[in-house]
Structures are given as structure tokens and as C-alpha cells.
Amino acid sequence: MLDDVKDDALKRLNYLAGHLDGVRRMIEADAYCPDVLKQTYAVRKAISKLETRILEGHLNSCVAEGIRDGRQEQVVSELMELYDVANR
Amino acid sequence: MLDDVKDDALKRLNYLAGHLDGVRRMIEADAYCPDVLKQTYAVRKAISKLETRILEGHLNSCVAEGIRDGRQEQVVSELMELYDVANR
Amino acid sequence: MLDDVKDDALKRLNYLAGHLDGVRRMIEADAYCPDVLKQTYAVRKAISKLETRILEGHLNSCVAEGIRDGRQEQVVSELMELYDVANR
Amino acid sequence: MLDDVKDDALKRLNYLAGHLDGVRRMIEADAYCPDVLKQTYAVRKAISKLETRILEGHLNSCVAEGIRDGRQEQVVSELMELYDVANR
Numbered sequence: 166m167l168d169d170v171k172d173d174a175l176k177r178l179n180y181l182a183g184h185l186d187g188v189r190r191m192i193e194a195d196a197y198c199p200d201v202l203k204q205t206y207a208v209r210k211a212i213s214k215l216e217t218r219i220l221e222g223h224l225n226s227c228v229a230e231g232i233r234d235g236r237q238e239q240v241v242s243e244l245m246e247l248y249d250v251a252n253r
Numbered sequence: 254m255l256d257d258v259k260d261d262a263l264k265r266l267n268y269l270a271g272h273l274d275g276v277r278r279m280i281e282a283d284a285y286c287p288d289v290l291k292q293t294y295a296v297r298k299a300i301s302k303l304e305t306r307i308l309e310g311h312l313n314s315c316v317a318e319g320i321r322d323g324r325q326e327q328v329v330s331e332l333m334e335l336y337d338v339a340n341r
Numbered sequence: 342m343l344d345d346v347k348d349d350a351l352k353r354l355n356y357l358a359g360h361l362d363g364v365r366r367m368i369e370a371d372a373y374c375p376d377v378l379k380q381t382y383a384v385r386k387a388i389s390k391l392e393t394r395i396l397e398g399h400l401n402s403c404v405a406e407g408i409r410d411g412r413q414e415q416v417v418s419e420l421m422e423l424y425d426v427a428n429r
Numbered sequence: 430m431l432d433d434v435k436d437d438a439l440k441r442l443n444y445l446a447g448h449l450d451g452v453r454r455m456i457e458a459d460a461y462c463p464d465v466l467k468q469t470y471a472v473r474k475a476i477s478k479l480e481t482r483i484l485e486g487h488l489n490s491c492v493a494e495g496i497r498d499g500r501q502e503q504v505v506s507e508l509m510e511l512y513d514v515a516n517r
Contacts, residue, residue, distance in 0.1 A: 166283055178277045182270065189266045195254055198311035199335050201262075205304050206339050209297050213516060216293050220512070223286035224505045232496045241488045247287050248484070251294050252477060301428060308424065312417045320408045329400045336396065340389060342462055350465075354453045361449065365442045374430055374487035375511050381480050382515050385473050392469050399462035423463050427470050 170222035177215045184208050216251075258310035265303045272296050304339075346398035353391045360384050392427075434486035441479045448472050480515075 166174070188204050231240035254262070276292050319328035342350070364380050407416035430438070452468050495504035 166280065166286055166289075171280060171283075174280050175277065178273065178280070182273055182277075185266060185270055185273065189263065189270075192254065192259060192262050192266070195259075198254055198307050198315065199331055201254075202304055202307055202311075202335055203338055205300050205307075209300050212293050212297050212300075216290055217509070217512065217516075219286050219290055219293075221505070221509050223290075224508060225501070227286065229496050229501050229505070232493050237489070237493050241485070241493070243287055244488060245481070245485050247290055248481065250291055252481075305421070305424065305428075309417070309421050312420060313413070317408050317413050317417070320405050325401070325405050329397070329405070332400060333393070333397050336393065340393075342456065342459055342465075347456060347459075350456050351453065354449060354456070358446065358449055358453075361442060361446055365439065365446075368430065368435060368438050368442070371430055371435075374483050374491065375507055377430075378480055378483055378487075378511055379514055381476050381483075385476050388469050388473050388476075392466055395462050395466055395469075399466075403462065419463055423466055426467055 166219070167222045167226055170218055173218055174215060177211065177218075181208060181211055181215070184211065220247075254307070255310045255314055258306055261306055262303060265299065265306075269296060269299055269303070272299065308335075342395070343398045343402055346394055349394055350391055353387065353394075357384060357387055357391070360387065396423075430483070431486045431490055434482055437482055438479055441475065441482075445472060445475055445479070448475065484511075 184204070185208055188201060188208065191201050191204060228240045228244065231237065272292070273296055276289060276296065279289050279292065316328045316332065319325065360380070361384055364377060364384065367377050367380060404416045404420065407413065448468070449472055452465060452472065455465050455468065492504045492508065495501065
């Protein structure tokens with residue numbers, strides 16, 4: 166993983182762990198379900214944002230190198246497999 | 254929140270925190286990006302599953318009671334707001 | 342289906358058919374793939390919007406009546422099945 | 430667009446137009462809302478499948494060529510913009 170992507174990803178994960186812990190405290194304190202759900206939606210959005218950064222880094226490093234090195238079929242089929250898993 | 258939903262939600266959150274920590278370790282160990290992304294997709298799926306349980310409990314408690322108590326407009330508009338936030 | 346929801350849904354479907362036909366013409370004219378994809382994303386968003394209207398009507402009619410008529414278990418399990426199909 | 434992708438896309442769009450027309454007939458015939466929604470979900474899934482084919486063709490043609498021709502920054506930023514629009 167590219168260094169700046171890695172640093173950013175670790176910061177986001179640290180924040181996500183805190184966010185998820187906040188959801189746990191809400192549930193323990195019997196918060197209103199719709200309020201809990203709004204927070205879990207926000208956690209999922211934040212994970213999507215993290216994924217966007219990782220994917221962009223992947224395209225700009227492994228995918229671009231793979232295509233230049235004659236491994237287009239491999240890197241594209243990996244991308245399509247990811248896309249498939251993400252939308253399953 | 255209904256007691257069994259609350260117990261289940263807390264167990265799921267505990268598992269999710271561990272899963273997210275596993276993602277952090279993968280990134281620190283410079284795992285291959287597509288492998289990291291497959292794990293973050295799995296975390297998001299697990300959060301969706303948690304949301305399904307919370308939503309079901311909410312429909313069977315607050316929403317059903319609200320409709321029987323003449324507060325249909327309020328509980329339905331809350332549901333639609335949630336739906337909107339989830340799909341934004 | 343409630344009358345105003347039905348009218349609205351038919352108008353939206355009519356518009357959607359035209360939008361989808363526009364996508365077909367773009368593909369026939371060899372439009373740039375990202376431009377085609379932006380249009381198919383827009384079509385899917387428009388279908389989601391249609392679904393929101395139908396779901397809201399359903400909650401305000403069949404679901405609310407079902408709960409008042411003692412068929413809570415049935416209408417909630419139908420909703421959860423829908424939710425499951427939508428997120429599959 | 431690659432020829433085989435174009436042929437496949439036009440076939441899928443033709444089928445989609447018929448599916449959408451079926452949804453219109455269901456609504457006109459006052460079908461049960463959950464049954465209508467299951468069909469609109471299926472239409473959206475089918476559009477997603479079409480998008481997968483178009484995206485794969487795009488990666489294997491314009492994106493791969495762009496990267497080999499020194500336009501990596503342009504093709505990757507276009508992909509990320511698409512990704513962003515899709516998840517908005």
C-alpha cells in the first residue's frame with residue numbers, strides 16, 4: 166500500500182473503532198433504535214470512504230504497474246472480482 | 254430496544270470491533286489491497302446484518318405500538334427518514 | 342396501491358422508459374463508457390426514488406391496517422423479506 | 430465500446446425495457462406493493478449487471494490503453510469519479 170494511503174487508512178480505522186464503540190454505548194444505554202441506526206449508517210459510509218482511498222491507491226500502483234508489465238488480464242479480473250464481492 | 258435484540262446487537266458489535274482490528278493489522282502488515290478491501294466489505298455486510306436485526310426489533314416494538322396508539326404519521330415518517338439516510 | 346402513489350409511479354415509469362431508451366441510443370452511437378455508466382446510475386437512482394414512494398404508500402396503507410387488524414407478524418415479516426431481497 | 434460488450438448491452442437493455450413495462454402493467458393492475466417492489470429490485474440488479482459488463486469492457490480497452498499511453502492520472506481520476514457517482 167502507498168505510504169500516504171496507509172497513514173490515512175490507519176487514521177480512519179482508529180476513528181472508526183471509536184465510532185463503533187460509541188454505537189455500543191448507545192445500545193447499552195437503550196438509545197432509540199432509529200438514532201442507533203443513523204450511527205451505524207454513518208459507520209458504513211466512513212468504511213466506504215476508506216475503501217475509496219484504498220481502491221484509488223491500488224489503481225495508481227498495482228493496477229497501473231500490472232497493465233504496464235503485461236499483466237492486464239490478471240489485474241482487471243482481480244478488480245472485477247472485487248467489484249463483484251462489493252455488490253454481492 | 255427489545256432484550257434479545259440488545260444482547261444480539263452487543264455480541265455482533267463485539268465481533269465487529271475484532272474484525273475491524275484485524276483490518277488494521279492487515280494494513281500495518283502491508284497486506285495486498287484487494288485482500289484488505291474484501292475484509293472491509295465483509296465488515297460492512299456484518300453491520301448491515303446488525304441493522305436488519307435492530308430494524309426488525311424496531312418495527313415489532315415502537316412502530317407497531319405507535320400505529321396502534323394513533324401515531325402512524327410520526328412512526329412512518331421516522332422510518333422514511335431512516336430509509337432516506339440509509340440510501341443517501 | 343393508493344391512488345396518488347399509483348399516478349406518481351406510472352409517471353415515473355414512463356419517464357424511466359424514456360431514460361432507458363436514451364441509454365440505448367448512447368450505446369448505439371458508441372458513446373464513451375463512463376458517460377453511459379453515469380446515465381445507468383441515474384436510472385437506478387430514479388428507480389430507488391420510485392421504490393421509496395411505493396414503500397411509503399405501503400407502510401401507510403397495508404402495513405398500518407395490518408398492524409391495527411392484528412396481523413403484525415405477517416406484515417412485519419413481509420417487510421423484512423423485502424428488505425432482505427433489496428440488500429441481497 | 431468493444432463490439433461484444435455493445436451487443437450484450439443492447440440485448441440487456443431490450444430485456445430491461447420489457448421488464449420495466451411489466452412493472453407498469455403490475456401497477457396498472459393494482460398488484461400488491463411488495464410484489465411490485467421485488468420486480469423493481471430485480472430491474473435494478475439487472476442494470477447493475479449491465480454496468481458490470483460495461484465497466485469490464487472499459488477497463489480492458491480505454492483504461493488499459495490510457496495507462497500504456499501515459500494518461501494514467503486521467504483514466505484513474507475518471508474511474509474514481511464514476512465510483513463516486515455510483516456510491517452517492
